[in-house]
Amino acid sequence: MNNVVLEDYKGVYVFAQQVDNEISGIAFELLGKGKELAAKLETEVVAVLIGYQVKGLADKLAEYGADKVIVVDDPELEVYRTEPYAHALASVINQYKPEIVLVGATAIGRDLGPTVSARVATGLTADCTVLEIGDFPLVAVPGQEQKHNQLLMTRPAFGGNTIATIACPDNRPQMATVRPGVMQKIDPIAGAKAVVEEYNPGFTPNDKYVTIKEVVKAVSDTVDIMDAKVLVSGGRGVGSPENFKQLEELAEVMGGTVSCSRAVVDSGWKPKDLQVGQTGKTVRPQIYFAIGISGAIQHVAGMEESDLIVAINKDDSAPIFDVADYGIVGDLNKIVPALTAALKAEKAAKN
Amino acid sequence: MKIVVCIKQVPDTKGGVKFNPDGTLDRGAMLAIMNPDDKAGLEAALRLKEQFGAEVTVLTMGLPKAADVLREAMAMGADKGILVTDRVLGGADTWATSTTIAGALRNIDYDLIITGRQAIDGDTAQVGPQIAEHLGIPVISYAQEIKIDGDKVIVQRQYDDRYHVLEAKMPCLITALSELNEPRYMTPGGIFDACDAEITQWGRADLKDVDDSDLGLKGSPTKIAKASDKVRKGAGEKVVPDSPEDAVAYIVGKFKEKHII
Numbered sequence: 173m174n175n176v177v178l179e180d181y182k183g184v185y186v187f188a189q190q191v192d193n194e195i196s197g198i199a200f201e202l203l204g205k206g207k208e209l210a211a212k213l214e215t216e217v218v219a220v221l222i223g224y225q226v227k228g229l230a231d232k233l234a235e236y237g238a239d240k241v242i243v244v245d246d247p248e249l250e251v252y253r254t255e256p257y258a259h260a261l262a263s264v265i266n267q268y269k270p271e272i273v274l275v276g277a278t279a280i281g282r283d284l285g286p287t288v289s290a291r292v293a294t295g296l297t298a299d300c301t302v303l304e305i306g307d308f309p310l311v312a313v314p315g316q317e318q319k320h321n322q323l324l325m326t327r328p329a330f331g332g333n334t335i336a337t338i339a340c341p342d343n344r345p346q347m348a349t350v351r352p353g354v355m356q357k358i359d360p361i362a363g364a365k366a367v368v369e370e371y372n373p374g375f376t377p378n379d380k381y382v383t384i385k386e387v388v389k390a391v392s393d394t395v396d397i398m399d400a401k402v403l404v405s406g407g408r409g410v411g412s413p414e415n416f417k418q419l420e421e422l423a424e425v426m427g428g429t430v431s432c433s434r435a436v437v438d439s440g441w442k443p444k445d446l447q448v449g450q451t452g453k454t455v456r457p458q459i460y461f462a463i464g465i466s467g468a469i470q471h472v473a474g475m476e477e478s479d480l481i482v483a484i485n486k487d488d489s490a491p492i493f494d495v496a497d498y499g500i501v502g503d504l505n506k507i508v509p510a511l512t513a514a515l516k517a518e519k520a521a522k523n
Numbered sequence: 524m525k526i527v528v529c530i531k532q533v534p535d536t537k538g539g540v541k542f543n544p545d546g547t548l549d550r551g552a553m554l555a556i557m558n559p560d561d562k563a564g565l566e567a568a569l570r571l572k573e574q575f576g577a578e579v580t581v582l583t584m585g586l587p588k589a590a591d592v593l594r595e596a597m598a599m600g601a602d603k604g605i606l607v608t609d610r611v612l613g614g615a616d617t618w619a620t621s622t623t624i625a626g627a628l629r630n631i632d633y634d635l636i637i638t639g640r641q642a643i644d645g646d647t648a649q650v651g652p653q654i655a656e657h658l659g660i661p662v663i664s665y666a667q668e669i670k671i672d673g674d675k676v677i678v679q680r681q682y683d684d685r686y687h688v689l690e691a692k693m694p695c696l697i698t699a700l701s702e703l704n705e706p707r708y709m710t711p712g713g714i715f716d717a718c719d720a721e722i723t724q725w726g727r728a729d730l731k732d733v734d735d736s737d738l739g740l741k742g743s744p745t746k747i748a749k750a751s752d753k754v755r756k757g758a759g760e761k762v763v764p765d766s767p768e769d770a771v772a773y774i775v776g777k778f779k780e781k782h783i784i
Binding site: 251252253254255258278279280282283285286287289290291293294295296297298299308309310324328329330333334335336337338339340341342343379380381382383384385386387388389390438444445450459480481482484488493494495496497498499500501502503506507510511514515518519522 | 534616617618621644645646647648649650651652653655656657659660661662663664665677681682683684685686687688689690691692695702743744745746747748749750751752758759760761762763764767768770771772773774775777778781783784
């Protein structure tokens with residue numbers, strides 16, 4: 173690998189993902205965390221906004237904490253494709269030399285991040301859940317230089333069975349993808365302004381520029397499960413797509429929404445955007461109902477941060493009971509409708 | 524057409540997670556399997572082989588025992604197996620791993636490289652795109668459908684709330700989702716043949732255009748500062764109510780206690 177002068181690299185940079193010229197929630201979450209890291213390093217947090225006719229979004233990034241916004245605007249960047257986006261972000265890194273680059277661990281970021289990190293020859297830590305500034309090694313080792321102010325990136329591995337803290341001490345930038353729904357965005361500061369700088373490295377299509385033949389959007393009128401305060405989540409144990417009706421009724425009375433496990437998506441009962449877990453979404457609602465969900469480690473990894481977990485399952489030994497605050501062993505087909513009715517009655521009595 | 528499928532041997536973390544008495548993961552007691560996304564990628568390659576005629580080579584990097592997954596792939600229908608194994612390659616992060624695999628791939632002809640999206644042990648989803656970057660070819664990640672049209676591939680690329688239909692000129696690299704298909708089983712004849720099949724073994728010296736400084740633990744820009752087994756929040760209460768009514772009364776009682784209702 174190339175030897176780099178680490179001190180030349182300054183600033184915490186955030187890839188401000190936008191889709192259809194709308195900034196993704198993860199961009200604000202990364203700015204929130206980026207601001208905190210930048211304060212510790214006494215540097216600035218910079219949003220890198222890549223797209224076509226996106227300059228108007230810069231103010232919004234400022235409101236969520238960006239000190240500066242670098243805009244790469246080009247017709248080639250209208251819809252996400254690996255190559256023009258990788259060229260854009262890698263060029264920004266080579267031009268501005270950031271110390272840290274954060275990218276959302278989304279279906280876009282998990283493609284862009286590895287490509288860019290390989291292009292600029294640095295390390296990338298995937299799907300981080302904790303980011304801190306600290307020493308590497310954590311404890312001084314005789315004969316080895318202990319580097320200060322390093323980005324320490326913590327992530328789950330082995331399907332959530334282990335956690336590892338990783339550093340990138342000898343290369344720059346230090347790059348991480350971060351799982352959506354984990355970092356906190358700041359309360360927006362109305363009227364905040366950032367320095368806006370336009371940068372275009374030039375885009376010359378080659379074989380790596382794949383052709384987009386079609387964009388097919390999932391038809392979904394449901395709310396994003398990551399924003400829900402209450403989730404009523406069903407697994408294979410629900411039995412059939414029709415039985416989800418019971419969960420929908422419970423969700424309605426609780427003011428929540430329905431989500432599901434991977435098995436349900438694999439069976440074609442529910443669309444992928446409702447899936448909770450390692451390969452789905454990470455959620456942290458105030459109440460999470462796990463109904464007919466056995467609680468595979470991959471599922472638990474996506475919901476264990478929920479404030480309160482209620483599990484209903486007929487299998488007494490289901491691992492979901494190991495993380496549930498309240499576990500009920502029983503027949504969900506009997507309990508769920510009865511619970512909905514009881515909660516409705518409670519609600520009616522209050523009014 | 525020549526297709527190379529990159530596969531990995533991983534501990535089976537689904538269902539059969541085993542722990543040592545001290546709470547650490549007991550990897551020895553866990554089954555070693557072909558990574559599920561890779562298996563879907565292999566199945567996709569075998570279907571293209573049936574449709575268009577293709578030579579399918581499977582390649583893995585790992586310990587010598589990783590040859591087992593190559594034999595499994597060959598019993599499913601792959602034509603050739605290549606094992607990249609060498610002490611100096613151990614401890615590699617995704618940068619060093621992708622550098623190694625790219626170095627091996629430079630020795631062979633390919634029109635299409637298929638990898639799994641991610642492996643269930645690391646879950647990084649990085650090695651596929653990084654191999655493409657090292658080889659300077661287009662990458663399409665998260666494939667949920669793969670078709671061939673002349674010298675082009677047409678792929679459904681999955682995103683959170685949509686998919687794109689993408690067209691790329693070969694050679695290119697595709698990362699496969701397990702949703703892509705239902706992989707076939709090994710056939711008895713295939714198992715028989717795969718037992719005797721010759722597996723090509725490559726070490727450090729066989730890697731093309733690769734610097735020592737980019738390999739193994741030393742060549743890995745990311746370093747582990749600390750690793751530990753996850754401390755999980757303990758289980759709460761578990762009840763086995765006599766009737767659905769009791770179950771409901773229990774939940775409603777708890778919700779009242781917590782001022783949820």
